Amino acid sequence: xxxxxxxxxxxxxxxxxxxxxxxxxxxxxxxxxxxxxxxxxxxxxxxxxxxxxxxxxxxxxxxxxxxxxxxxxxxxxxxxxxxxxxxxxxxxxxxxxxxxxxxxxxxxxxxxxxxxxxxxxxxxxxxxxxxxxxxxxxxxxxxxxxxxxxxxxxxxxxxxxxxxxxxxxxxxxxxxxxxxxxxxxxxxxxxxxxxxxxxxxxxxxxxxxxxxxxxxxxxxxxxxxxxxxxxxxxxxxxxxxxxxxxxxxxxxxxxxxxxxxxxxxxxxxxxxxxxxxxxxxxxxxxxxxxxxxxxx
Amino acid sequence: xxxxxxxxxxxxxxxxxxxxxxxxxxxxxxxxxxxxxxxxxxxxxxxxxxxxxxxxxxxxxxxxxxxxxxxxxxxxxxxxxxxxxxxxxxxxxxxxxxxxxxxxxxxxxxxxxxxxxxxxxxxxxxxxxxxxxxxxxxxxxxxxxxxxxxxxxxxxxxxxxxxxxxxxxxxxxxxxxxxxxxxxxxxxxxxxxxxxxxxxxxxxxxxxxxxxxxxxxxxxxxxxxxxxx
Numbered sequence: 472x473x474x475x476x477x478x479x480x481x482x483x484x485x486x487x488x489x490x491x492x493x494x495x496x497x498x499x500x501x502x503x504x505x506x507x508x509x510x511x512x513x514x515x516x517x518x519x520x521x522x523x524x525x526x527x528x529x530x531x532x533x534x535x536x537x538x539x540x541x542x543x544x545x546x547x548x549x550x551x552x553x554x555x556x557x558x559x560x561x562x563x564x565x566x567x568x569x570x571x572x573x574x575x576x577x578x579x580x581x582x583x584x585x586x587x588x589x590x591x592x593x594x595x596x597x598x599x600x601x602x603x604x605x606x607x608x609x610x611x612x613x614x615x616x617x618x619x620x621x622x623x624x625x626x627x628x629x630x631x632x633x634x635x636x637x638x639x640x641x642x643x644x645x646x647x648x649x650x651x652x653x654x655x656x657x658x659x660x661x662x663x664x665x666x667x668x669x670x671x672x673x674x675x676x677x678x679x680x681x682x683x684x685x686x687x688x689x690x691x692x693x694x695x696x697x698x699x700x701x702x703x704x705x706x707x708x709x710x711x712x713x714x715x716x717x718x719x720x721x722x723x724x725x726x727x728x729x730x731x732x733x734x735x736x737x738x739x740x741x742x743x744x745x746x747x748x749x750x751x752x753x754x755x756x757x758x759x760x761x762x763x764x765x766x767x
Numbered sequence: 768x769x770x771x772x773x774x775x776x777x778x779x780x781x782x783x784x785x786x787x788x789x790x791x792x793x794x795x796x797x798x799x800x801x802x803x804x805x806x807x808x809x810x811x812x813x814x815x816x817x818x819x820x821x822x823x824x825x826x827x828x829x830x831x832x833x834x835x836x837x838x839x840x841x842x843x844x845x846x847x848x849x850x851x852x853x854x855x856x857x858x859x860x861x862x863x864x865x866x867x868x869x870x871x872x873x874x875x876x877x878x879x880x881x882x883x884x885x886x887x888x889x890x891x892x893x894x895x896x897x898x899x900x901x902x903x904x905x906x907x908x909x910x911x912x913x914x915x916x917x918x919x920x921x922x923x924x925x926x927x928x929x930x931x932x933x934x935x936x937x938x939x940x941x942x943x944x945x946x947x948x949x950x951x952x953x954x955x956x957x958x959x960x961x962x963x964x965x966x967x968x969x970x971x972x973x974x975x976x977x978x979x980x981x982x983x984x985x986x987x988x989x990x991x992x993x994x995x996x
């Protein structure tokens with residue numbers, strides 16, 4: 472490695488800008504006492520220190536200095552006692568009082584220690600009580616939170632049901648509006664439907680609105696099989712068969728059906744309902760005709 | 768006769784305090800200048816548990832240690848707490864300083880930066896958030912910075928700071944941000960890459976180039992006098 476490269480790498484290493492594996496390489500390289508490396512490292516450290524110090528100095532509050540000096544004084548106090556010079560000439564004279572003072576000191580320290588220990592134990596007990604109380608409060612709050620979450624879930628489910636019902640009612644309202652339009656039209660015609668041998672008890676009525684080109688059907692007496700698909704057919708006097716659409720009765724065997732009809736439909740002389748195998752309507756009924764009506 | 772105290776090899780005489788605080792209380796002596804102990808002499812005295820030397824070192828470097836800590840942790844109270852811890856470590860572990868390994872200023876700043884970055888990482892791990900400088904702290908900092916309390920700021924350190932500021936400003940914005948995030952905020956290359964959305968190699972190159980540019984600026988400035996700063 473060139474000296475310049477080594478210099479740069481050391482600087483970046485000291486600045487904390489190297490990461491593994493480069494950092495480990497440098498550490499491996501500077502570990503042995505290679506001549507000159509120590510000086511280069513010290514130089515890099517000084518440069519990094521100067522870079523770190525490149526902002527305006529900030530005067531600290533006097534309290535920091537006071538705290539530091541108080542800590543130093545506190546630590547120095549016992550050392551002063553220990554290093555107090557002994558003077559042989561006074562030793563005998565001072566021995567008993569010194570021992571007594573020492574014992575008193577030890578006793579005082581022991582009492583102080585015991586008191587401190589007791590205070591600490593009491594404090595810890597208080598803290599433990601507070602902690603237990605806090606735990607209890609947290610658990611209670613969690614239980615309340617869970618209950619509130621259940622209430623919220625129920626409310627959300629109710630809201631979802633209400634939204635579905637709302638959409639259904641809106642749809643019914645639209646349907647009812649159109650049914651009223653058909654039924655109140657001055658160009659309305661209707662014919663009664665009666666069940667054939669395939670569905671003897673069924674009956675209903677189909678309406679046409681020649682002004683708005685809508686067909687409205689209400690019938691009942693269907694089998695209460697929700698999978699059954701029925702189709703509405705119109706038969707004109709020129710022999711044309713018009714498919715209007717398909718429907719499925721409700722669970723009570725009733726059906727209300729509304730659909731537009733082609734504008735060029737001729738004079739309708741008959742209407743019928745067939746049971747279809749599926750929703751794909753052809754040009755004529757594929758299944759059995761279950762209701763039929765003749766214009767009078 | 769009153770004489771100025773030299774940072775003696777034999778230590779202070781009875782009743783005498785060797786360093787600046789006592790010396791300032793002496794009557795001025797015509798044609799005599801008080802020698803100001805350099806950093807190495809102060810550290811030697813601190814190793815002998817001389818509190819006055821410690822106080823002088825504190826007076827000399829506390830403002831810049833505080834500024835360095837503040838720049839990293841961005842909280843005035845926490846920076847002062849770090850300042851106390853750094854200087855307490857200087858005192859309590861005074862036997863660990865090895866003059867043959869590093870200069871006192873390097874030792875002090877390495878300690879300050881290391882402790883501040885440790886504190887910042889601890890706080891980020893704990894809080895999971897990046898703390899911004901509070902307005903009150905920013906105001907307090909501005910007031911303190913403008914106090915002009917540190918006489919060394921007028922000399923080489925001031926020139927150095929201005930030059931580094933200018934060099935930082937002249938770095939391309941992305942280089943500058945990468946250097947700040949790595950050097951002053953202690954983020955790893957990967958963290959910077961994730962935060963800036965740049966490839967890892969690009970981040971590494973920007974940090975290297977940026978730091979080496981700043982060092983070049985540092986080297987172009989004259990050596991200071993008494994302190995190493």
